[in-house]
Amino acid sequence: MARFFLELAYNGTRYCGWQVQPDAPSVQQTLEKALAVLLSQECPVVGAGRTDAGVHARYYVAHFDASDRPKVLAPDFIYHLNCLLPYDIAVSSVREVLPDAHARFHAVEREYTYYVSRRKNPFCRGLAAFFSYPLDVTRMNEAAALLLRNADFTSFARLHADNKTNICRVTVAEWREEGEQLVFVIRADRFLRNMVRAVVGSLLDVGRGKRSVADFAGIIEARNRGSAGSSAPAEGLYLTDVVYPPEIYVEHP
Amino acid sequence: MARFFLELAYNGTRYCGWQVQPDAPSVQQTLEKALAVLLSQECPVVGAGRTDAGVHARYYVAHFDASDRPKVLAPDFIYHLNCLLPYDIAVSSVREVLPDAHARFHAVEREYTYYVSRRKNPFCRGLAAFFSYPLDVTRMNEAAALLLRNADFTSFARLHADNKTNICRVTVAEWREEGEQLVFVIRADRFLRNMVRAVVGSLLDVGRGKRSVADFAGIIEARNRGSAGSSAPAEGLYLTDVVYPPEIYVEHP
Numbered sequence: 001m002a003r004f005f006l007e008l009a010y011n012g013t014r015y016c017g018w019q020v021q022p023d024a025p026s027v028q029q030t031l032e033k034a035l036a037v038l039l040s041q042e043c044p045v046v047g048a049g050r051t052d053a054g055v056h057a058r059y060y061v062a063h064f065d066a067s068d069r070p071k072v073l074a075p076d077f078i079y080h081l082n083c084l085l086p087y088d089i090a091v092s093s094v095r096e097v098l099p100d101a102h103a104r105f106h107a108v109e110r111e112y113t114y115y116v117s118r119r120k121n122p123f124c125r126g127l128a129a130f131f132s133y134p135l136d137v138t139r140m141n142e143a144a145a146l147l148l149r150n151a152d153f154t155s156f157a158r159l160h161a162d163n164k165t166n167i168c169r170v171t172v173a174e175w176r177e178e179g180e181q182l183v184f185v186i187r188a189d190r191f192l193r194n195m196v197r198a199v200v201g202s203l204l205d206v207g208r209g210k211r212s213v214a215d216f217a218g219i220i221e222a223r224n225r226g227s228a229g230s231s232a233p234a235e236g237l238y239l240t241d242v243v244y245p246p247e248i249y250v251e252h253p
Numbered sequence: 254m255a256r257f258f259l260e261l262a263y264n265g266t267r268y269c270g271w272q273v274q275p276d277a278p279s280v281q282q283t284l285e286k287a288l289a290v291l292l293s294q295e296c297p298v299v300g301a302g303r304t305d306a307g308v309h310a311r312y313y314v315a316h317f318d319a320s321d322r323p324k325v326l327a328p329d330f331i332y333h334l335n336c337l338l339p340y341d342i343a344v345s346s347v348r349e350v351l352p353d354a355h356a357r358f359h360a361v362e363r364e365y366t367y368y369v370s371r372r373k374n375p376f377c378r379g380l381a382a383f384f385s386y387p388l389d390v391t392r393m394n395e396a397a398a399l400l401l402r403n404a405d406f407t408s409f410a411r412l413h414a415d416n417k418t419n420i421c422r423v424t425v426a427e428w429r430e431e432g433e434q435l436v437f438v439i440r441a442d443r444f445l446r447n448m449v450r451a452v453v454g455s456l457l458d459v460g461r462g463k464r465s466v467a468d469f470a471g472i473i474e475a476r477n478r479g480s481a482g483s484s485a486p487a488e489g490l491y492l493t494d495v496v497y498p499p500e501i502y503v504e505h506p
Contacts, residue, residue: 009374009375009376010375011375011376011378056375056376058376082373087373087375087378088375088378089375090372090373090374090375092372119343119345120335120340120343121262121343122262122263122264122309122340122341122342122343123262123264123309123311123380125264125340125341127376
């Protein structure tokens with residue numbers, strides 16, 4: 001048996017999220033089925049993390065084990081896997097990793113990107129959140145900068161989640177304008193469930209003047225989920241990067 | 254009665270094209286219904302041109318007449334019209350024009366853009382054509398340059414079309430690479446029906462080595478639709494600009 005990291009992207013619109021759930025199609029289950037056909041074996045996959053229903057991934061990593069190493073590393077493996085997968089899941093590469101490498105536990109950094117469409121756009125239904133009211137980007141970035149200085153994100157965690165700790169080290173948290181869209185990029189060593197959508201929801205409250213930057217600082221200080229704003233819609237959210245230590249990969253020269 | 258130019262964009266996936274057809278939803282009909290509700294009058298609209306089923310428009314112009322000028326020019330007219338229109342049609346502005354201004358006949362220049370996706374992309378189903386085989390962009394541009402030197406496009410016209418002439422003055426015809434996509438931009442004073450998809454289909458034949466640049470020159474010379482390659486798929490095609498003489502617009506200072 002050898003272990004592999006599969007790099008993929010998916011449009012989450014049709015799925016209940018990454019994670020297998022009863023009675024709803026998930027990305028995980030769809031991928032497992034395609035791998036099972038291709039490798040003629042049961043093929044459980046473990047993903048870099050859950051994503052909620054409707055959330056997308058431009059870059060996602062999942063690991064699986066296979067006995068037929070040459071088949072997985074053959075040049076046409078990705079091509080055949082893409083032919084088996086539906087249009088909304090695309091694999092881009094596969095790499096052998098150490099036998100105990102883990103797509104979720106060994107990730108040292110993740111990046112999420114949130115897209116806000118400010119005008120009705122016929123081409124991004126389900127692919128960006130639409131907000132028509134005016135947003136003050138400068139103030140949103142003042143508030144976002146506070147995320148870099150704070151380590152406890154209890155206020156943005158899901159209630160009753162079983163995290164041992166709510167400490168996250170955020171290294172990037174910035175809004176920028178891209179044409180008609182507002183784009184928020186956030187990188188951290190780890191994220192709590194629902195954290196990005198809760199952060200974006202509160203930052204949008206700051207942008208539209210419903211809360212001040214000082215209010216946002218207060219939300220963080222409160223360490224209480226009840227103090228934050230409502231979550232921003234799933235459709236604007238993309239997982240865009242996952243980073244692993246380089247020594248996890250087995251090189252095939 | 255005053256006449257207005259409406260600027261809009263639409264995702265053509267769900268439509269039989271711009272033009273009203275029996276038993277299939279068209280962009281024209283959908284727009285006419287929304288305007289009729291908003292203006293409480295029958296409101297026929299005339300578009301800048303037909304687009305085929307599945308073809309998109311990032312920029313499209315249509316004219317209509319209305320007796321209630323203040324209502325059309327009120328600041329919230331576009332907002333209310335967008336609320337009445339489905340998600341895949343978005344209007345961006347309305348301008349009063351001279352009473353005999355015509356969205357189709359007075360257009361002096363149009364631009365189409367064609368998107369070719371070279372990798373499976375979960376986010377652009379229906380929004381770009383997918384070609385996985387290698388394409389030689391340099392050779393495609395050598396062939397495209399010939400379009401600027403030739404005026405008779407009979408080889409790319411639909412058979413039995415009732416054009417009085419097949420002469421078009423092409424001013425831009427160029428492929429460029431944008432990330433994973435290949436993008437073709439073509440501008441001309443006029444286009445024949447089906448012309449862009451026929452041109453793109455033949456240029457893709459050149460790009461994959463099925464035809465040479467000299468073959469492409471021969472297609473143009475032949476002045477015979479039978480000599481060109483098959484049409485490229487509708488989903489990659491966008492109308493992206495329509496230009497009118499500035500004196501057509503009525504200024505409201």
